[in-house]
Amino acid sequence: MARLRRAMPYHWLLVAAVALTAFHIPSFAQQAGDDSEKEIERYRQMLKADPWSNPATLDIDRGEELWKTARGPKNVSLEACDLGKGPGVVKGAFAELPRYFADADRVMDAEARIVWCMEKLQGLDRSAMLKKPYPGGGKATKDIGVLATYVAHQSNGLKLAPQVTHAKEKEALALGEALFFRRVGPMDFSCATCHADQGKRIRLQGLPFLSKPAEARKVVGDWPAYRVSSSHVMTMQHRIYDCFWQMRMPEVELGSEVPVALTMYLAKTAEGGEINSPGLKR
Ligand code: HEC
Numbered sequence: 167m168a169r170l171r172r173a174m175p176y177h178w179l180l181v182a183a184v185a186l187t188a189f190h191i192p193s194f195a196q197q198a199g200d201d202s203e204k205e206i207e208r209y210r211q212m213l214k215a216d217p218w219s220n221p222a223t224l225d226i227d228r229g230e231e232l233w234k235t236a237r238g239p240k241n242v243s244l245e246a247c248d249l250g251k252g253p254g255v256v257k258g259a260f261a262e263l264p265r266y267f268a269d270a271d272r273v274m275d276a277e278a279r280i281v282w283c284m285e286k287l288q289g290l291d292r293s294a295m296l297k298k299p300y301p302g303g304g305k306a307t308k309d310i311g312v313l314a315t316y317v318a319h320q321s322n323g324l325k326l327a328p329q330v331t332h333a334k335e336k337e338a339l340a341l342g343e344a345l346f347f348r349r350v351g352p353m354d355f356s357c358a359t360c361h362a363d364q365g366k367r368i369r370l371q372g373l374p375f376l377s378k379p380a381e382a383r384k385v386v387g388d389w390p391a392y393r394v395s396s397s398h399v400m401t402m403q404h405r406i407y408d409c410f411w412q413m414r415m416p417e418v419e420l421g422s423e424v425p426v427a428l429t430m431y432l433a434k435t436a437e438g439g440e441i442n443s444p445g446l447k448r
Pocket residue numbers: 346355356357358359360361368371373374376385386388405406409410412413428432447448
């Protein structure tokens with residue numbers, strides 16, 4: 167009995183230590199996560215406060231120059247390109263994309279439409295353009311990307327208002343939604359596996375809740391965005407391409423039906439969110 171009593175204090179110490187650890191570790195992890203999220207947000211705000219600190223400003227300029235330069239076998243600029251509001255109208259066009267284009271008889275987002283104009287107006291070779299359209303880490307954004315950055319930037323301050331009236335626009339939205347929730351590939355992932363919950367993270371990177379309108383509105387209007395960790399502008403098509411890669415799915419072609427439908431779903435979910443492109447991502 168005496169021995170047991172002597173052992174008691176140690177026993178209680180152990181219980182107390184286990185209880186404390188059990189209590190402390192999750193709250194510590196939670197605390198670290200919250201703090202880093204806050205610090206990342208502070209960093210974004212600092213960059214936002216000084217637009218010149220966003221290196222993507224250079225991509226807007228490169229895109230504008232490219233838009234206005236006569237190029238390709240037909241030696242014309244893209245200034246006659248119809249982004250949905252009539253030939254030559256760039257201001258505000260991005261806000262209403264994706265939309266149905268009668269001349270192409272399909273729904274297009276900004277990038278798909280830019281490729282279409284480069285092919286039809288300038289006579290550039292579509293398959294060559296689509297061969298390797300995205301830059302590697304640390305490499306400069308390619309032509310389609312800077313053109314999309316220029317076009318998106320011309321809708322800054324407007325609200326996302328994708329067109330969903332034509333039957334093909336409705337079809338694209340339904341396809342995008344189905345694709346977002348459909349589990350596929352060797353990992354059995356859907357977009358929703360990573361993007362349909364509050365507060366999910368991979369390492370320190372918060373995963374936006376893209377199927378919740380209030381959350382989607384906070385991020386979708388940032389694209390194309392400058393990605394600090396790869397030091398170049400990434401477009402929405404590139405972002406979706408990379409997420410499909412994370413799902414170990416076959417490569418998706420830029421501007422094809424699947425990524426355009428997903429873009430439609432994302433833009434529609436984020437409808438009313440402000441466009442502020444190029445945004446900044448970690
Ligand atoms: C395995 C997890 C995973 C899956 C599955 C996944 N993503 Fe992502 N997604 C990420 C990560 C991680 C990031 C942030 C990357 C970064 O900034 O480092 C991200 C970022 C994004 C963003 C940018 C969000 C922002 O911050 O503005 C979009 C849009 C997106 N994903 C769309 C999709 C779509 C569409 C699918 C399905 C085709 C998908 N994702 C599937 C992990 C995933």
